[in-house]
Amino acid sequence: MKVTIKDIAKETGLSTATVSKYLNNIKIQENNRILIEAAIKKLGYRPNRSAQILRSKKTRTIGILISDLGNYFWGSVIGIISHYFASQQYTVITRSYSFDMELEKNVIRDIVSQNFEGLIMLPFNNCDHYYQLLQNAGIPVIILDQLPTMIQDYPVDCVLSDNYGGSALLAEHLFQNGHTNICILDQAINSHTIEVRIQAVKDVYSRHGINLETCFPCAEPFVFKETKDVIQENKQRLYQLLNAPDPPTAVFFTNYISAMGGLSAVNLLGLNVPDDISLVCFDNDPLFRAMHTSMTCVAQDLTSIGIRASELLMQRISGDYSNFPVTEIINVEFHSGKSVRNLHAGR
Missing domain, CATH: 1.10.260.40 (lambda repressor-like DNA-binding domains)
Structure with a gap:
């Protein structure tokens, strides 16, 4: 019964x-x-969820919108968000726009038409302002991993890692170990996250009197595209740089995707880490656990990102906008691996 x-x-x-x-x-x-x-x-x-929806005229549906469903990196964040809202008797639907901004706009319009109660999204880049379509429809939205350039015109809540602080820690570690001829691998156009990480490295070296642009200029930036293409592009870039007459002594990977491509190049050339080349990465990817030499990196707190984004969205759904808009910066954790050679040793 x-x-x-x-x-x-x-x-x-x-x-x-x-x-x-x-x-x-x-x-x-x-x-x-x-x-x-x-x-x-x-x-x-x-x-009886159907009866609840009919009575309340609310769908009790939350959306998660990401660029690529095949990108496993954000899987834990999606899991945390899903668990949080499931415990609140919400249905959570994850959608993807496959790095296609026109498709992204159509997906968002579809979400609006289905009267989702809220959305947590990874935008295409920091110029992406389609989140305003949700706001115009009265649907709360939380942005992950980017700070939109249009945030002054279209205020929105954002949750992202301490990109500057984490990158500065890695850069200082490289400098203290004697690395002044370094390469920054991966520059995505219109990515707040990548821009801040690169700027932090440049600032640290500038404080030590070194201009990285003249010592070892960054590679040309590119428009972000499918993960597999970025991996291949970074593999080719680093392969060429490490074959140059004056190769870098160290490589700063701005994220795990650039690291995947860079490590392929290092392995292809048969180089030893850290004797032949030193490496650091902003991200602590499961791939690094398979490395013979542990990667020096900073790890994003994906659990805290997922929880904070969920809490903020629930606050907005309940009608509380007392602290709107919020930009939450989540701390990262430095992991001192063995992938950086101390060039001062033996002098």
């Missing part, structure tokens, strides 16, 4: 109105919440 909210009310001695408030995520007294949750567990109550 199907358990109803009347059964829960009878079990707890509370009114059906109080039980209904709890089931619709309306705040109630703490002692009543405890009674209701105990009754739900005891009776095995399962809410």
Whole structure:
């Protein structure tokens, strides 16, 4: 026999109105919440989501929009967001636009037409302003990993890692180990994240009186595209640089994708890390655990990113915009591996 909210009310001695408030995520007294949750567990109550939607005129659906469903890096963030909202009785749907901005716009319009209650998205780049289509429709949106250039005109909540601080730590580590002839691999046009990481490295070396642009200029920037293409492009770039008459002593990978391409080039040339070439990376990818020499890197706190984005979105869905807009900077963690050779040793 199907358990109803009347059964829960009878079990707890509370009114059906109080039980209904709890089931619709309306705040109630703490002692009543405890009674209701105990009754739900005891009776095995399962809410009728279709009926809830019809009564409330809300879909209780949350979207996650990313560029590439094949990009495993963001899998843990998607999992954390999904778990958070599932625990709040929301359905979570993940969509992709496959690095196609026109498709992205169509997907967002589709999300608007389906009356999603909120969206967490990884935009195409920092010039991407399609999130305003959601805001215009009254749908709260949280941006991950970018700071849009249009944020002054179209304010939006953003959650991203401490890109500057983490990159500065890696750059200082390279300098203190004697590396002044370094290569920064991966420059994506219109990426706030990549631009900030590169600027941090340049600033650290500038404070030490070194202009990286004259010592070892960065490669030409490119428009970000599919992951496999970026990996191949970085493989070719580093292969050429390491074959040059005056190769760099160290490489700064701006993210795990550039590292995947760069490591392919290092392996192809048969170079030893760190004796022949030193490496650091902004990201701590599972791939690095398979390396004979542990990678010196900074790790993004993907758990905190997912939780904070979820909390912010839930706050907006509830109608609380008291601190809007928020830009949350999540701390990163420095991992001192063995991929950097100390050039001062033995002098």
